Amino acid sequence: MDRDDAVRSTNDDALVCKLSAATTGYLADPFVSVLLKRLPHRVAPIMHRGTYVRTAALDALVARFMGVAAAAGRRSQVVSLGAGSDTRFLLLKEGRRNPGLYVEIDFPQITSKKAMALARGRTTKPLLGDFQVGAGGAEIIAQDYWLLAGDLRNFASEILPRLVRMGLQPSEPTLFLSECVMIYLDPTVSDAIVAAAASEFSAPFFVTYEQILPDDAFGRVMISNLKARNIELPGIFAHPTLHSQVERYMSAGFTVARAIDINEVWDKHISLEEKARLARLEIFDEVEEWVLLSRHYCISWTAKVSDGSGLSQELALRGWLSSD
Amino acid sequence: MSAAEIQPLAVTDADRAKAEEASEPSVVSIKNEANKLFAAKHFEEAIEKYTLAISYNPKIAAYYANRAFAYIKQELYAAAIADATDAINIDPTYVKGYYRRAVGNMALGKLKEAIKDLRAVCKASPQDRDARTKLSQCEKELKRIEFEKAINFEENKVSALERIGNVDDIIVEESYDGPRLPESGITLEFVKDLLEYMKAQKQLHRKYALKIMIQVKELLEKLPPIVDVTIPEDAKITVCGDIHGQFYDLLNIFELNGLPSPTNMYLWNGDFVDRGSFSVECILTLFSFKLLYPNAVYLSRGNHETDDMNRTYGFEGEVKAKYSNLTFRLFSEIFNALPIGNIIQSKILVVHGGLFSRDDVTIDDLRKIDRFRQPGGDGLMFELLWSDPQPQFGRAPSKRGAGVQFGPDVTEKFLELNNLDLLIRSHEVKAGGYEVAHGGKCITIFSAPNYCDSGDNLGAYIHITPDCKLKYHQFAAVPHPPVGPMKYAMMGGFM
Numbered sequence: 001m002d003r004d005d006a007v008r009s010t011n012d013d014a015l016v017c018k019l020s021a022a023t024t025g026y027l028a029d030p031f032v033s034v035l036l037k038r039l040p041h042r043v044a045p046i047m048h049r050g051t052y053v054r055t056a057a058l059d060a061l062v063a064r065f066m067g068v069a070a071a072a073g074r075r076s077q078v079v080s081l082g083a084g085s086d087t088r089f090l091l092l093k094e095g096r097r098n099p100g101l102y103v104e105i106d107f108p109q110i111t112s113k114k115a116m117a118l119a120r121g122r123t124t125k126p127l128l129g130d131f132q133v134g135a136g137g138a139e140i141i142a143q144d145y146w147l148l149a150g151d152l153r154n155f156a157s158e159i160l161p162r163l164v165r166m167g168l169q170p171s172e173p174t175l176f177l178s179e180c181v182m183i184y185l186d187p188t189v190s191d192a193i194v195a196a197a198a199s200e201f202s203a204p205f206f207v208t209y210e211q212i213l214p215d216d217a218f219g220r221v222m223i224s225n226l227k228a229r230n231i232e233l234p235g236i237f238a239h240p241t242l243h244s245q246v247e248r249y250m251s252a253g254f255t256v257a258r259a260i261d262i263n264e265v266w267d268k269h270i271s272l273e274e275k276a277r278l279a280r281l282e283i284f285d286e287v288e289e290w291v292l293l294s295r296h297y298c299i300s301w302t303a304k305v306s307d308g309s310g311l312s313q314e315l316a317l318r319g320w321l322s323s324d
Numbered sequence: 325m326s327a328a329e330i331q332p333l334a335v336t337d338a339d340r341a342k343a344e345e346a347s348e349p350s351v352v353s354i355k356n357e358a359n360k361l362f363a364a365k366h367f368e369e370a371i372e373k374y375t376l377a378i379s380y381n382p383k384i385a386a387y388y389a390n391r392a393f394a395y396i397k398q399e400l401y402a403a404a405i406a407d408a409t410d411a412i413n414i415d416p417t418y419v420k421g422y423y424r425r426a427v428g429n430m431a432l433g434k435l436k437e438a439i440k441d442l443r444a445v446c447k448a449s450p451q452d453r454d455a456r457t458k459l460s461q462c463e464k465e466l467k468r469i470e471f472e473k474a475i476n477f478e479e480n481k482v483s484a485l486e487r488i489g490n491v492d493d494i495i496v497e498e499s500y501d502g503p504r505l506p507e508s509g510i511t512l513e514f515v516k517d518l519l520e521y522m523k524a525q526k527q528l529h530r531k532y533a534l535k536i537m538i539q540v541k542e543l544l545e546k547l548p549p550i551v552d553v554t555i556p557e558d559a560k561i562t563v564c565g566d567i568h569g570q571f572y573d574l575l576n577i578f579e580l581n582g583l584p585s586p587t588n589m590y591l592w593n594g595d596f597v598d599r600g601s602f603s604v605e606c607i608l609t610l611f612s613f614k615l616l617y618p619n620a621v622y623l624s625r626g627n628h629e630t631d632d633m634n635r636t637y638g639f640e641g642e643v644k645a646k647y648s649n650l651t652f653r654l655f656s657e658i659f660n661a662l663p664i665g666n667i668i669q670s671k672i673l674v675v676h677g678g679l680f681s682r683d684d685v686t687i688d689d690l691r692k693i694d695r696f697r698q699p700g701g702d703g704l705m706f707e708l709l710w711s712d713p714q715p716q717f718g719r720a721p722s723k724r725g726a727g728v729q730f731g732p733d734v735t736e737k738f739l740e741l742n743n744l745d746l747l748i749r750s751h752e753v754k755a756g757g758y759e760v761a762h763g764g765k766c767i768t769i770f771s772a773p774n775y776c777d778s779g780d781n782l783g784a785y786i787h788i789t790p791d792c793k794l795k796y797h798q799f800a801a802v803p804h805p806p807v808g809p810m811k812y813a814m815m816g817g818f819m
Contacts, residue, residue: 010819011819013818013819014818014819017818041641042638042641044636044637044638045636047818050818051818054818180818180819211817211818217780218780221774221777221780222817225777225817228806267365267397268365272396272397272427275399275431276427276430276431279401279430279431279432279433280430280431280433280465282636283632283633283636285633285636285637285724287399287723287724288753289776293817296817297817297818
């Protein structure tokens, strides 16, 4: 299995976790089962919780972004890099809370499977509205949703120009989402993506979820386990800490950035009611492992806000994860 | 001078300032600080401040209720419930106390208790919509659970054995190239062949697996809950802790320490299965040796030899994948038959978890326990399998929300009361594989190195000779076949 195949296989892991989390009751997601019919194995409670937290946090950030754009009377655009089998668009569309445009980009091997499933799915097809299937079945182009095939290594040179030609508006608030994606790229490539987002767009936002802290015992074991699957995390050495996650955006031209780890998200941004609800779903006997594992994942979010954009009140980016 | 002529001195500002310095800090200000810390989400520090406030004035229900809220934020639900109860006892009209206790109970799945308190809250504050929502949530959930229980009840009344039928009738295919259990009974040669076979990731034929299981079940059922172990003159016993399905590390223990034999005795202190991907191999190994040397090999139940844990942490799934659902039900019955503790040389108590929430527990009490069941949520058997030692004196609510935390004084009192010298237990990972605590009176032994492929810890075992002298041996993890994404979810983490 070559490197790219190995990276693509990470989507399968995430999909299994998502389906299992949904089936067990952590997440309400009727669309995952369209993309994966059967669970190949059990998923441990710790993975359920982590999948829940990451989904909840990213959902909150995306929702907040759309709220900010709407409050300023602007059209919101989301570009999900390496979206894989993510169902976020479907959930937003079903709830009629979707942005003006939602773009998903991934390898053709992944988008073709997804395009076919979405185009045929009884519950998903209606959500697409009028759409065309393109690139030999590897892409879907609808009014408010584009599922496109591409290689993120060519983001700045090919993908971004194509998106703009197709109608992505660089002058409108645009959120770039990297949910455990850029970490698999060479840092020069991911830096180029972040830089392109910052420079080509008037009101860019970026949200990233990925691993950090490669240098402690846990980090080393995690990295060596992945290596055994031929998966490398080149990004983790370039941005190994919460601080460096913030730095990567600030040095690319964003004006404000925040990063926190998943452990903190769980502790401080998941409501008591939700925790009680989850505690009733299944036994959780992995407290120490959870703290260890969740400290090695972070969520970072950033914005470039220029004067006159009408978005300046969100400068501090505080309170984006909960109403504190 | 007459009394009427003495005038009080005017109290100056300087006097007032001096008085403030000299007086004790106002309890209310401590409580306010605690509230501020709580609002800033510094829950541990808030708890400390509330505790301080309580120490000055232990009669204010709100302090306990607030601390309960902070405990809830820390997921220390048992502690929260205790505090909420204190609040209620101080002021039975303080509605928040019932509410906090209900939330704590909900988190622990104790729905009946939560419902009771939520009803009280709804009655006292009929406008509280949140309480009403929670109440109906709990009631719905409880109905669902009772319904499921009712459906399962009939199923569980029949032993898996009856439904498996006559194992002798099972025909073994020609193509099976693994070890076959001799008619006359288990032999050392069979067990050695079995270890080699399983090491190569091949599976013992279900006919022989079932035969071994049935024989072990019969053997274990005859044992009392607490088994006395005597070490013969020329022998020693090796006490191992959790192994959690780490079969290749178990094989390594045999490499380092020799196979079990009448003079090389072994005691495995629970948690043989779950988490690791080779739980079936581990348990068949232990059962085989138990059959081979019933008086030299001892097995004691851990909290993972239970249905709830097996369902969630992998063993049930592994057995279903490798054998069948019925096979798992049979394992469940065998686990119910496992003894729950051992006493070595009448002096050393070995149990999986630890000690109890009250002081006057005797070994006789433990010998009277009916262990043929799931441990439930409380009681001596449950605490035996779930408790943890703590450095502080006294007891504390378990951070796990299960069992209790017990201090050095508890250990000392228990050992003295029961004329014992030492408590050996497992249940917690230790970086060096073992830990000596409570002034040497409470030992933790853990035998799963590099726990879950990410613990980076050593494993250890203890040699005990007839004179009750202990020697610790540590060992590192050995490689094992790369497990598919199937069993070890944590191997690569989130992707």
